[in-house]
Amino acid sequence: MAARMGARTALVSFTRDAIGAMSCNPAIGGLGKGHLVREVDALDGLIARAADQAAIHYRMLNSSKGSAVQGPRVQADRKLYKAAIQRMLGEQDNLHIVEGEVAAIRIESGRVSGVSMADGTSIAARAVVLATGTFLGGRMFRGEERLEGGRIGEPGASLLAQQLRAAELPMARLKTGTPPRIDGRTIDWAMLDKQPSDSDGWTMSPRSQGRSVPQVFCAITRTCQQTHDIIRVNLDRSPLFSGAIGAQGPRYCPSIEDKIHRFGDRDGHQVFLEPEGLDTHLVYPNGISTSLPTDVQRAFVRSMAGLECAEIVVPGYAVEYDHIDPRALDHQLQVRAIPGLYCAGQINGTTGYEEAAAQGLVAGMAAAGQVLGRQIELPDRATSYLAVMIDDLVLQGVTEPYRMLTARAEYRLRLRANNASDRLTGLAIGNGCVGDERQAWFERRQRAKAGLLTALQRPASCAELAALGLPVKADGARQSLQDWLRFPAISLASLSPLIEGEHDLADDLIAEIEEDAVYAPYLARQDAELRDLRANERISLGGDIDYRAITGLSNEMVERLSLARPETLAEAGRIRGVTPAALAAILVHARRQAA
Amino acid sequence: MHAGDTIFALSSGAPPAALAIIRISGPGAGNALAALSGGLPSPRHAVLRSLQDPDDGGLLDRALVLWFPGPTTATGEDLAELHLHGGRAVVRAVEAVLARMPDLRLAEPGEFTRRAFLNGRMDLAEAEGLSDLLFAETEAQRVAAIRMASGHLSRQVESWRQEVLRLSALIEAELDFSDEDDVASGVADTTGQGIIALASHIGAALQRPRAERLRDGIRVVLAGPPNSGKSTLLNALVQREAAIVSDIAGTTRDLIEVPVGLKGIPFVFTDTAGLRDEGAEVIEAIGIDRARDAMAVADILLWLGPEGQGGARAWEIETQIDRIDVSRETKTAARHRLSARTGIGLDGLIDDLVMTAQTLLPGAGDVALNARQHRLLSECTEALDRAGQQDDLLLRAESLRHARLALDQLLGRTHVEDMLDALFGNFCIGK
Numbered sequence A: 001m002a003a004r005m006g007a008r009t010a011l012v013s014f015t016r017d018a019i020g021a022m023s024c025n026p027a028i029g030g031l032g033k034g035h036l037v038r039e040v041d042a043l044d045g046l047i048a049r050a051a052d053q054a055a056i057h058y059r060m061l062n063s064s065k066g067s068a069v070q071g072p073r074v075q076a077d078r079k080l081y082k083a084a085i086q087r088m089l090g091e092q093d094n095l096h097i098v099e100g101e102v103a104a105i106r107i108e109s110g111r112v113s114g115v116s117m118a119d120g121t122s123i124a125a126r127a128v129v130l131a132t133g134t135f136l137g138g139r140m141f142r143g144e145e146r147l148e149g150g151r152i153g154e155p156g157a158s159l160l161a162q163q164l165r166a167a168e169l170p171m172a173r174l175k176t177g178t179p180p181r182i183d184g185r186t187i188d189w190a191m192l193d194k195q196p197s198d199s200d201g202w203t204m205s206p207r208s209q210g211r212s213v214p215q216v217f218c219a220i221t222r223t224c225q226q227t228h229d230i231i232r233v234n235l236d237r238s239p240l241f242s243g244a245i246g247a248q249g250p251r252y253c254p255s256i257e258d259k260i261h262r263f264g265d266r267d268g269h270q271v272f273l274e275p276e277g278l279d280t281h282l283v284y285p286n287g288i289s290t291s292l293p294t295d296v297q298r299a300f301v302r303s304m305a306g307l308e309c310a311e312i313v314v315p316g317y318a319v320e321y322d323h324i325d326p327r328a329l330d331h332q333l334q335v336r337a338i339p340g341l342y343c344a345g346q347i348n349g350t351t352g353y354e355e356a357a358a359q360g361l362v363a364g365m366a367a368a369g370q371v372l373g374r375q376i377e378l379p380d381r382a383t384s385y386l387a388v389m390i391d392d393l394v395l396q397g398v399t400e401p402y403r404m405l406t407a408r409a410e411y412r413l414r415l416r417a418n419n420a421s422d423r424l425t426g427l428a429i430g431n432g433c434v435g436d437e438r439q440a441w442f443e444r445r446q447r448a449k450a451g452l453l454t455a456l457q458r459p460a461s462c463a464e465l466a467a468l469g470l471p472v473k474a475d476g477a478r479q480s481l482q483d484w485l486r487f488p489a490i491s492l493a494s495l496s497p498l499i500e501g502e503h504d505l506a507d508d509l510i511a512e513i514e515e516d517a518v519y520a521p522y523l524a525r526q527d528a529e530l531r532d533l534r535a536n537e538r539i540s541l542g543g544d545i546d547y548r549a550i551t552g553l554s555n556e557m558v559e560r561l562s563l564a565r566p567e568t569l570a571e572a573g574r575i576r577g578v579t580p581a582a583l584a585a586i587l588v589h590a591r592r593q594a595a
Numbered sequence B: 001m002h003a004g005d006t007i008f009a010l011s012s013g014a015p016p017a018a019l020a021i022i023r024i025s026g027p028g029a030g031n032a033l034a035a036l037s038g039g040l041p042s043p044r045h046a047v048l049r050s051l052q053d054p055d056d057g058g059l060l061d062r063a064l065v066l067w068f069p070g071p072t073t074a075t076g077e078d079l080a081e082l083h084l085h086g087g088r089a090v091v092r093a094v095e096a097v098l099a100r101m102p103d104l105r106l107a108e109p110g111e112f113t114r115r116a117f118l119n120g121r122m123d124l125a126e127a128e129g130l131s132d133l134l135f136a137e138t139e140a141q142r143v144a145a146i147r148m149a150s151g152h153l154s155r156q157v158e159s160w161r162q163e164v165l166r167l168s169a170l171i172e173a174e175l176d177f178s179d180e181d182d183v184a185s186g187v188a189d190t191t192g193q194g195i196i197a198l199a200s201h202i203g204a205a206l207q208r209p210r211a212e213r214l215r216d217g218i219r220v221v222l223a224g225p226p227n228s229g230k231s232t233l234l235n236a237l238v239q240r241e242a243a244i245v246s247d248i249a250g251t252t253r254d255l256i257e258v259p260v261g262l263k264g265i266p267f268v269f270t271d272t273a274g275l276r277d278e279g280a281e282v283i284e285a286i287g288i289d290r291a292r293d294a295m296a297v298a299d300i301l302l303w304l305g306p307e308g309q310g311g312a313r314a315w316e317i318e319t320q321i322d323r324i325d326v327s328r329e330t331k332t333a334a335r336h337r338l339s340a341r342t343g344i345g346l347d348g349l350i351d352d353l354v355m356t357a358q359t360l361l362p363g364a365g366d367v368a369l370n371a372r373q374h375r376l377l378s379e380c381t382e383a384l385d386r387a388g389q390q391d392d393l394l395l396r397a398e399s400l401r402h403a404r405l406a407l408d409q410l411l412g413r414t415h416v417e418d419m420l421d422a423l424f425g426n427f428c429i430g431k
């Protein structure tokens, strides 16, 4: 992103080969996550296009539900995904890939001046984005085994971890885990339910041209009573329960031992068997992330239908790593205490490729903006999941790895995976981070949309619609074609005889216009809310507030406010536990301080 | 006005009354209490003390005093309470002594409430309850206001909010985790039933008598043709409690509103222009229109005109029964027969008014709503109704979110995270 904006950019990683590596499940998208992927794509990031080039299985989650919560998800071939990412990075001007370990951030007169490498060399830079993933102080656990590192077979970043801890940045530990990989040739596929790839040709990026890779199917099995018994008996051998790992893992991706422990009364849990690629036999059993010893893993895997003879190729493990309390960051993901230092991805307490991609994009955009002296406009909670996530992170902090959910977005009816371009590409063009091709595509798309919307203002009577065989009540009033679209039985296609002019429209644009019409009354109702939000967003709380000096704030509120340092009244109001009374007191204090 | 001052005020109704409570709040409250009563009692215990003027040692009153050190007090500051005998002279003397103390001053209207609010000691609903308390003039008003200020409404609203959160969590689980099998099925039905039940619950609360009835009084409108004895009756009714009657000149020249307390219940009696259909000049005609408007919004309508012409809700009143000399209108089914002049029948009417009023006022266990609360709860039920009619879970969730926002606004708080907590407390989801 930074390179595209014109900044000279170095991408530093242990090995060039690891760039584009998928640590865990090679799946991209999902509920909430699919929205992030589309948003990153709308800002001209790479993840959606790379996913399309590697996708061996497409599935639109929630396809039976309202479009605002439908989540596009693909299974990617690991190798193809990595190849696609590396190819696109290779084509990027201004970008230099540097192999090696970053040992320290260099700081001069209070701001970042570059990084020092473990081999003694250094790289000068006015802005540095840290995206250390699970590598910062990474430590892996499997039964009684302990390994240093952030991913199996890869070293951890311990020098950097030491420096950050010494710099008195608020660091903490989180953990995550991954399931064992199974040799697909030892699975009895014939006896399992299969899930084919979606047949309609949607893609992750509207810029991709259909499916480019052969499609495979996934299969579904279940844990059973016997699985649970094996796990229960061996719980004390799991580092999660023996006390070896103290850090909090994601509630949304619990390990299988967590599931058994917390929801022991259930008789089984679904497990999806997902192929990792076209030319590999590795299969990813989605749903049984674990850090039990290898012998226990083998035993419980074999207790499941279809897996009676399964061979584990790589056993599952848990990883514990350092992250920074994201409340130390501002909304541009810059560390407040060290200007020029940005953090993105798992280091900020999130989990998932999509969350990491979205943050990397914002941090890169903001860092380049700073270096190039350019004002960057960022989206807000009403225009993107991306902003919802960042706002949540920097105001609320994390107590467990943060994963995107549609429920986190209060304005999700307007934040649909389908309309990401409409919401964000214009802003990205303004920030100068969109390539020429996408910009041309977007402008064409907006022109087509405007043309159709104008044509849809034409009023039409019930009789006209009835004449087309549409199910309308005879006593209905005359209204614009756009208003007619609100009715579930009426689609753009069905109205086409009444639409004047020639319109050449992409599927995603048609979907967007239809959905806007359906949600129109709800969106109108939200407008007042948004006015309030934006009004409060303009009330600046000014410089540094000493929250301890405000009478009436509980210790808890003082702590939360001091960590998050909200810049506006709206932000302060979103911090958990802050009451309107407290807000009033803060505002009075801020005003008095300013006077 | 400075937040750091120590303030005091009479916080019970106007004297004379059995008891008068003076509250002192702020950093100087402890000193003031010690100066008056000769030392600080142990916190939060009522003790009987002689209150003396610190300047000349003169005895002011024997009173219950209470000492609440901040910040966990009603105002969030040091707080003292003096429960005095409620005579006017006593109250005035104690106020005068307090006003002479350094850094103490009489509170502005609503200042205790504002401090409590700014110090985070009450939520919006509680603050509103308290502001009503400041207006309280009669016993019934006081009791209802106290009930609300002590969190009765807040607790009730909180329980509704929890139910909205629970319903939302069920739907969110379905929306965000449906592809994982660990979510209960049949969400549409369960939440549909829950929404209907909750809406009818809140709807019932909305049907209950409103707080304004307590604050503004039960509206009793006297109506009838000119010279039917309305004014005489009004005077007779009002004279009984003349001490707390104050005439508020009607903004119109022809509607006269008189607030009065009868047996502890607030009433507003409205005397209207005499009604006649013909021969009225322009101004009088306007008066007649207003009279008809007043009749329409009356809680109780006393009809002194020809039987059967006051409308179905009217109480038929036969007046001037002491006058045998004139040809007066008699009624076959009068609810009351009386003479305002001699007082015959008047007690019966008053008893009837009081008994009827009690059914119109919030009862002992009820929560009374003010206009703002009523509006927000109506918004909440409207949102619930929309949610109930909506089969699309996503749109149902959106309407539930609106319902929750209305309740949040009532309690003065908002957060998506509460909902997520409810979600993850109850389900095994994800993998």
Ligand SMILES: Cc1cc2nc3c(=O)[nH]c(=O)nc-3n(C[C@H](O)[C@H](O)[C@H](O)COP(=O)(O)OP(=O)(O)OC[C@H]3O[C@@H](n4cnc5c(N)ncnc54)[C@H](O)[C@@H]3O)c2cc1C
Pocket (backbone or CB within 6 Å): A012, A013, A014, A015, A018, A019, A021, A022, A023, A024, A025, A100, A101, A102, A103, A131, A132, A133, A134, A135, A136, A150, A151, A156, A157, A160, A176, A177, A178, A253, A289, A317, A318, A319, A344, A345, A346, A347, A350, A351, A352, A353, A356, B431
């Ligand atoms: C075991 C495991 C299980 C996971 N399970 C899940 C899951 O169940 N669900 C889910 O959504 N997500 C899961 N993830 C998380 C997902 O992989 C990450 O959230 C995502 O990849 C984070 O992206 P990132 O860019 O922040 O970091 P990463 O993808 O981890 O990339 C970090 C990169 O930085 C390099 N690096 C780090 N430190 C240095 C240094 N000092 N010098 C040079 N290079 C350095 C590393 O070599 C690596 O290439 C899991 C990850 C792991 C490892």
